[in-house]
Amino acid sequence: MRIKINKLLxxxxxxxxxxxxxSVHSFSQRKNNSFQESLNTLLIKQPTEYNTIESSFRKxxxxxxxxxxxxxxxFALHYSEGESYALNALGIIYRNISxxxxxxxxxxxxxxxxxxxxxxxxxxxxxxxLGVVHRRMDMVRSALDYHTQAFVIAKAVENPSxxxxxxxxxxxxxxGNIYLALEQYDMALAKFQSSLAIETETNNxxxxxxxxxxxxxxxxxxxxxxxxxxxxxxxxxxxxMINSDVGRAICFNSIGQVYLKQGKHDDxxxxxxxxxxxxxxxxxxxxxxxxxxxxxxxxxxxxxYENAKNHLEEAVSIAEKFSLKSVEAESRMHLSDLNKILxxxxxxLFNFQKATEIEKSITNQRNLNYINDLILKYDNDTxxxxxxxxxxxxxxxxxxxxxxxxxxxxxxxxxLLSALIFVGMSRNRKxxxxxxxxxxxxxxxxxxxxxxxxxxxxxxxxxxxxxxxKENAVYYLNKFxxxxxxxxxxxxxxxxxxxxxxxxxxxxxxxxxxxxxxxIDFDIDIDDSVNIETVRVPSLILQPFLENALWHGLSSKIxxxxxxxxxxxxxxxxxxSINDNGIGRLASASIKKKKTLQRKSVGIxxxxxxxxxxxxxxxxxxxxxxxxLYDENKQSVGTQVVIAIPIRQNxxxxx
Numbered sequence: 001m002r003i004k005i006n007k008l009l010x011x012x013x014x015x016x017x018x019x020x021x022x023s024v025h026s027f028s029q030r031k032n033n034s035f036q037e038s039l040n041t042l043l044i045k046q047p048t049e050y051n052t053i054e055s056s057f058r059k060x061x062x063x064x065x066x067x068x069x070x071x072x073x074x075f076a077l078h079y080s081e082g083e084s085y086a087l088n089a090l091g092i093i094y095r096n097i098s099x100x101x102x103x104x105x106x107x108x109x110x111x112x113x114x115x116x117x118x119x120x121x122x123x124x125x126x127x128x129x130l131g132v133v134h135r136r137m138d139m140v141r142s143a144l145d146y147h148t149q150a151f152v153i154a155k156a157v158e159n160p161s162x163x164x165x166x167x168x169x170x171x172x173x174x175x176g177n178i179y180l181a182l183e184q185y186d187m188a189l190a191k192f193q194s195s196l197a198i199e200t201e202t203n204n205x206x207x208x209x210x211x212x213x214x215x216x217x218x219x220x221x222x223x224x225x226x227x228x229x230x231x232x233x234x235x236x237x238x239x240x241m242i243n244s245d246v247g248r249a250i251c252f253n254s255i256g257q258v259y260l261k262q263g264k265h266d267d268x269x270x271x272x273x274x275x276x277x278x279x280x281x282x283x284x285x286x287x288x289x290x291x292x293x294x295x296x297x298x299x300x301x302x303x304x305y306e307n308a309k310n311h312l313e314e315a316v317s318i319a320e321k322f323s324l325k326s327v328e329a330e331s332r333m334h335l336s337d338l339n340k341i342l343x344x345x346x347x348x349l350f351n352f353q354k355a356t357e358i359e360k361s362i363t364n365q366r367n368l369n370y371i372n373d374l375i376l377k378y379d380n381d382t383x384x385x386x387x388x389x390x391x392x393x394x395x396x397x398x399x400x401x402x403x404x405x406x407x408x409x410x411x412x413x414x415x416l417l418s419a420l421i422f423v424g425m426s427r428n429r430k431x432x433x434x435x436x437x438x439x440x441x442x443x444x445x446x447x448x449x450x451x452x453x454x455x456x457x458x459x460x461x462x463x464x465x466x467x468x469x470k471e472n473a474v475y476y477l478n479k480f481x482x483x484x485x486x487x488x489x490x491x492x493x494x495x496x497x498x499x500x501x502x503x504x505x506x507x508x509x510x511x512x513x514x515x516x517x518x519x520i521d522f523d524i525d526i527d528d529s530v531n532i533e534t535v536r537v538p539s540l541i542l543q544p545f546l547e548n549a550l551w552h553g554l555s556s557k558i559x560x561x562x563x564x565x566x567x568x569x570x571x572x573x574x575x576x577s578i579n580d581n582g583i584g585r586l587a588s589a590s591i592k593k594k595k596t597l598q599r600k601s602v603g604i605x606x607x608x609x610x611x612x613x614x615x616x617x618x619x620x621x622x623x624x625x626x627x628x629l630y631d632e633n634k635q636s637v638g639t640q641v642v643i644a645i646p647i648r649q650n651x652x653x654x655x
Contacts, residue, residue: 035066039073046079050121050163053085061089084113084122088129095133096246098285098322103133105649112534120157124150124167131174136286138325140181147174162202169198169207176214185221192218209238209247217254225258232258249278249287253294260298268298286327289318293331300338308338329358453512453547454484460514476514483507490539495614498532498567498574505542505565512550520554520561527568535574537645538614544607545578545641553582553639556591572620573644584628584636611645618646 038056047053060066067089074082091106111126131146151171157164176191192214199207216231232255239247256271276291296312299305312335319328332355339348457480464473486504490496502524509522526532546563554561566577582588611622623644629637 035060039070042070042082043073043077043079046077046082048081048119049161050081050085050125051161053082054163057085057089062093064090064093067093080113080117081119081122084110084117084119084126087113088122088126091129091133095129095136096282096284098136098324100133100137100322101649104130107133109534112531115533120153121161121163121167124154124164124171127153128167128170128174131171135174135177135181137323138181140178144175144178147171147178151175165198165202166204166207169195169202169204169211172198173207173211173214176218180214180217180221183221185218189215189218205238205242206244206247209235209242209244212238213247213250213254220254220258225261229255229258245278245282246284246287249275249282249284249291251275252278253287253291256298257294260294260301265298265302269295269302272298285318285322286324289315289322289324289327289331292318293327293334296331296338297334300334300341305338305342309335312338325358325361329355332358456515457511476511479507479510483511487540493539495536496539498530498535498537501537501539501542502526502532502565502567504540505546508543509546509563512547516550516554516561520550520563523562523564525564525566527566530567530569530574532567535569535647537574538610541607541610541643541645542576542578544604545643548604549578549580549582549639549641552588553580553584556588557581557583569647572646572648573623574647576643576645578641578643579629579638581638584639585626586628587636611643615646617649619648619650620646622646 038060042053042056057070060070067086071083071086071090074080074086087106087110091103091110094100094106095103107126107129111123111130114120114123114126127146127150131143131150134140134143134146148171150167154160154164154167154171160168172191172195176188176195179185179188179191192211196208196211196215199211212231213235216228216235219225219231220228232251236248236251236255239251252271252275256268256275259265259268259271272291272295276288276295279287279291292311292315296308296310296315299308299311312331315331316328316335318324319331332351336348336351336355339345339351461473461476461480464470464476483504486500486507490500490504506522506524509520513520513522542565546565549563554563560581562579562581564577564579566579568575583591608624611624615622623642625642625644627640627642629640631637
């Protein structure tokens with residue numbers, strides 16, 4: 001079959017097509033020009049206030065290419081405020097497509113820059129964003145820690161700006177979400193209402209949308225479904241104002257769940273389908289999985305078993321891929337009910353057991369001690385508020401009374417305040433002491449410090465005491481205590497910052513130097529390109545190499561004794577070089593053979609195993625190179641150990 005084409009229409013069609021292409025190109029060019037103009041202005045003025053930067057780049061925040069360019073340009077000019085802003089924006093972009101490890105990496109870099117320039121606003125924002133990512137991953141404990149840090153930093157600012165107030169509101173809202181996870185609905189409501197008051201004062205529509213939704217969720221948890229619907233619809237209206245598809249997806253899903261509980265299945269199905277479409281458009285896997293789970297539960301109630309099964313299994317698949325534990329548990333529980341209805345008892349039992357297992361893993365992270373911590377924080381907040389109220393009342397009393405009774409009343413108030421503060425501090429001290437004892441008991445089991453080192457160090461300190469060298473004894477005893485404390489802290493961590501590792505090794509060398517009569521010259525040289533606060537390494541990874549340099553390289557040497565530790569990096573690895581001017585490996589091996597008692601050291605092999613395990617989370621592998629050093633006469637002048645540790649984390653596949 002041939003189609004006839006009207007030749008007269010072809011030129012007009014081409015003209016229209018060209019005009020359309022030109023319009024799209026012009027719009028894109030105008031948008032790029034707008035970004036370039038904003039970028040040029042920012043780089044010239046370099047404002048330090050978050051709101052000033054946000055007002056220029058709010059419309060570009062969801063464009064990862066533009067945010068990478070902003071970060072790169074700011075980095076080149078050492079403009080840390082702009083770089084931190086861009087890194088946080090990139091973190092939010094990755095969070096919204098459920099690439100959580102990358103989001104965490106960007107937010108941590110943003111926080112490190114904020115600390116470097118002492119910008120409380122940017123640091124509070126970065127910490128809050130870290131808390132949100134950890135909460136998405138059901139890591140409740142670390143989420144609360146980040147939000148609490150952000151809250152404390154923001155509250156400490158005198159005459160807070162609008163962005164500081166916003167950070168306080170986000171922290172309060174996020175703490176409320178954590179109380180929701182623990183089903184502490186009244187405590188959650190108190191946090192949301194405090195956050196809502198700040199968002200109302202600053203007229204932040206996004207904040208109002210978020211808080212009204214969370215207030216509705218709290219009321220739904222308490223069984224007040226009609227009241228919850230009112231708040232969900234308020235949230236939806238604010239999301240319509242700011243044209244947020246994420247917000248619409250969240251509200252549609254929550255309204256659909258309420259309709260389901262009310263038995264309005266057709267209304268629930270329409271709402272949840274709309275939520276699913278909005279979530280797919282945004283590409284956020286968390287909300288896609290949540291919508292599928294709710295959609296499957298509605299279809300199950302409406303006896304549409306085939307679609308219910310497909311949607312619930314898809315929700316489980318997404319939740320497993322992106323470690324969305326709570327969504328997986330809920331979806332599997334619905335699948336268990338569905339299989340029970342269909343008579344498939346084996347699959348019903350399997351999904352029920354998996355859901356229960358996941359719930360237990362989440363509950364273990366929210367154990368009784370942790371809940372007690374939360375309640376204690378809440379009690380402390382209440383006491384602080386009471387103290388502030390008493391202080392305000394005290395000021396009123398002072399302004400009214402002008403005689404001797406005023407002094408007596410002030411004295412009583414001061415005593416009451418002191419007593420309250422003393423009781424609070426005593427309670428905190430007691431709790432911290434109990435925690436410290438428990439941690440020490442656990443850490444003792446994990447500590448791998450050589451008992452010979454501890455025994456010999458204490459013997460060396462004992463000699464100072466015997467020789468009545470009190471100052472040296474006290475000095476080295478303090479050093480030894482600090483070292484042991486550091487070892488106990490870091491030994492339970494899979495990784496620590498390179499800064500912490502170097503501090504611990506410096507303490508270790510100070511202690512070992514006692515037995516060498518302080519003859520060893522130990523030096524640490526860090527290249528300017530290395531940010532040792534952000535580089536992560538396995539804890540106590542350098543100690544076996546320093547111990548070898550001491551006892552195999554320098555212990556038998558006469559004369560000058562030096563150990564140099566140098567840190568630099570390339571694109572993929574941080575390189576740590578340990579150089580000693582000892583007798584070399586051949587001479588050391590010869591001496592070792594002559595010893596009657598020989599002890600095989602397994603420190604290096606264990607270190608290699610730990611580095612191999614550590615490297616699994618990074619691109620590239622570790623390298624250890626040990627080389628003997630010789631002078632021009634081929635005489636041994638020491639040993640060099642180079643440890644290359646990967647620093648670039650693995651990138652998850654794009655959603």
